[in-house]
Amino acid sequence: MELKSEYDPHNGESEPTFGFDGRIYPVKSFGEISITDSPNASWEVGPRGFRYDREWMVTAPDGTFLTQREIPPFALIHPQMTSEHLTLRAPGFEDFQLPLHVDGPRMNTSIWRDQGVQGIDQGPVVAEWIQTFVGEFVDRNPGCLPKSFTLPSAFNLVRIAPDYIRQVDQTWALREVDQTGFADGFPFLLIGGGTLIELNRRIAEEGGAPVDMRHFRPNLIATHNQPHIEDGWKRIRIGDVEFDVVKPCARCKIVTVDPDKGLAVRQDVLRILGEYRKARQLGVENVGGVLFGQNLVHCNTGTIRPSDQIEVLEYI
Numbered sequence: 405m406e407l408k409s410e411y412d413p414h415n416g417e418s419e420p421t422f423g424f425d426g427r428i429y430p431v432k433s434f435g436e437i438s439i440t441d442s443p444n445a446s447w448e449v450g451p452r453g454f455r456y457d458r459e460w461m462v463t464a465p466d467g468t469f470l471t472q473r474e475i476p477p478f479a480l481i482h483p484q485m486t487s488e489h490l491t492l493r494a495p496g497f498e499d500f501q502l503p504l505h506v507d508g509p510r511m512n513t514s515i516w517r518d519q520g521v522q523g524i525d526q527g528p529v530v531a532e533w534i535q536t537f538v539g540e541f542v543d544r545n546p547g548c549l550p551k552s553f554t555l556p557s558a559f560n561l562v563r564i565a566p567d568y569i570r571q572v573d574q575t576w577a578l579r580e581v582d583q584t585g586f587a588d589g590f591p592f593l594l595i596g597g598g599t600l601i602e603l604n605r606r607i608a609e610e611g612g613a614p615v616d617m618r619h620f621r622p623n624l625i626a627t628h629n630q631p632h633i634e635d636g637w638k639r640i641r642i643g644d645v646e647f648d649v650v651k652p653c654a655r656c657k658i659v660t661v662d663p664d665k666g667l668a669v670r671q672d673v674l675r676i677l678g679e680y681r682k683a684r685q686l687g688v689e690n691v692g693g694v695l696f697g698q699n700l701v702h703c704n705t706g707t708i709r710p711s712d713q714i715e716v717l718e719y720i
Contacts, residue, residue, distance in 0.1 A: 421713040422596075423627040424642065427617075428457040430490060431561070432586045433471040435482035435663070436618065440710040447708050449645045452570075452583055453591030454623060456485060460563050461523065461586040462534060464556040467513040469586070472658045474553045477541040477666035479618075481534070492533070496540075500533045502526060506563070513562055515586060521570055523562030531559045541666060548667055572701055575690075576650045582701045592700035593653055594634055595622040599696070602631035603677065612672050618663040619673060620655070622697060626714050634698050635686075638718040644706040646717065654683070654693035 426439040426447060439447040439454065448455040462470045462478070472478045484491040485504075492500045508525040515521055535558065542548060542555065549555070564570070564585050572582040573589055584591040595617065604614040617625055624642070626634060637649045655677065660668045677694045686695060 419716055420628075421715050424712070424714050425625040425627065426454070426708065426710075427621075427623055427625070428454045429621060430456045430458070430460055430483045430485060431481070431492070432458045432461040432469065433475075433478045433658075434492070435479065436621070437483060437485060439708075443710055445710055449702055449706050449708060451581075451705060452564075452585040453587070453702065457591070457623065458584075458586040460490070460526070460561060461513065461515075462531075463511075463513050463523070463560045463562055465558050465560065467511055467523075467560075469513060469515045470556075470559070472661045472668075473656060474550060475538055475555075476548060476661045476668045477538055477545075479661050479663045480541070480666040481537065492530070494537045497533070497537050500530055502530050502561075510565060511560065511562060513586075516588065518570060521586075522565035522568040523560075524565055526561040526563055530561050534561060535559045545667065576699070577701055578648050578650065579701075579703075590650070590699035590701060592624060592647060592702065593620075593622045593697050594624040594626065594640075594647075594649070594700050595620055595697040596626040596628050596630070596632070596634045598629040598631045598633065601629055603673075603696070606676050606680070607672060610672065610676065612676075615670065615673055616663075619659045619661070619670070620697060621658070624700070624714075636720050637698070637716050638720050639703075639716075640700075641715045641717055643708045643712040644704075645708055646703040647700040648703060649698050650701050651699040652683070652686075652688055652691055652695040653697040653699050654691055655696050656693075659696075 427436040428439055429436050481492055481494045488504060489501045490504060506526045508527055511523055511525055513521045513523045569583050572584055640647050659673050660670045662669050677696055681695050683691050683693060683695055
């Protein structure tokens with residue numbers, strides 16, 4: 405079985421278009437900001453992807469990246485942005501305002517196999533705010549962290565250096581210039597609404613509660629109700645930006661984190677996905693694990709607006 409779309413581009417039908425919701429995650433593994441809530445909004449797609457998406461990241465003192473995989477309560481920290489500040493909000497804590505442009509020492513960070521990714525340290529005060537929130541949460545919820553993980557002695561919050569280019573894995577990228585910020589590997593993740601509907605149908609069959617898109621952290625949500633039709637897309641356009649659909653997204657245990665509780669309590673999500681979305685079940689080569697959503701790389705820079713539509717330009 406190969407991943408394919410239910411739409412046949414050769415049967416004479418007009419090619420469908422879809423509305424979309426857009427989201428950014430300014431701090432890697434923290435909460436999201438909708439970029440399509442305001443009908444008059446627009447959002448820049450720059451060389452690394454959506455402006456400000458995964459531009460900040462929490463690390464251990466040695467530069468190792470930290471995410472909800474190790475620290476589920478990161479899900480409870482929600483960013484807000486103005487033209488001058490990144491504001492962090494967490495339950496029971498006073499908001500923390502960080503200027504958008506903080507000059508600090510450079511430090512090497514690591515994200516998976518990418519070593520020496522250059523970040524600008526945002527200072528000890530914001531790092532202490534994050535660490536204090538996490539520490540107090542862990543004290544109230546013993547056992548909430550993986551048994552194999554020990555909280556580091558300190559945190560750093562870093563912003564990716566403006567002159568640093570983090571190249572997308574050339575196994576999948578179509579151009580040497582393709583780059584991303586502090587995302588795991590690709591600048592965009594797309595999931596269709598119908599894809600989530602199908603998962604929730606299967607969860608309901610087992611008596612489970614539905615989950616929402618916050619478990620899966622997409623940048624683009626196609627507003628359709630057909631399961632997994634994005635699996636068959638090869639190239640799309642939104643506004644004046646075109647995207648290559650380069651790789652199915654293999655999912656990790658972050659999908660088990662309840663975004664309202666900051667706890668990894670939804671083990672059923674990954675288990676049920678494993679019943680029908682394993683790569684080998686789908687005939688997908690060169691990708692392992694459980695697949696849900698599609699990784700995208702943008703072909704050009706430009707602007708996206710809420711009124712724009714997803715146009716499917718090419719199919720697999």
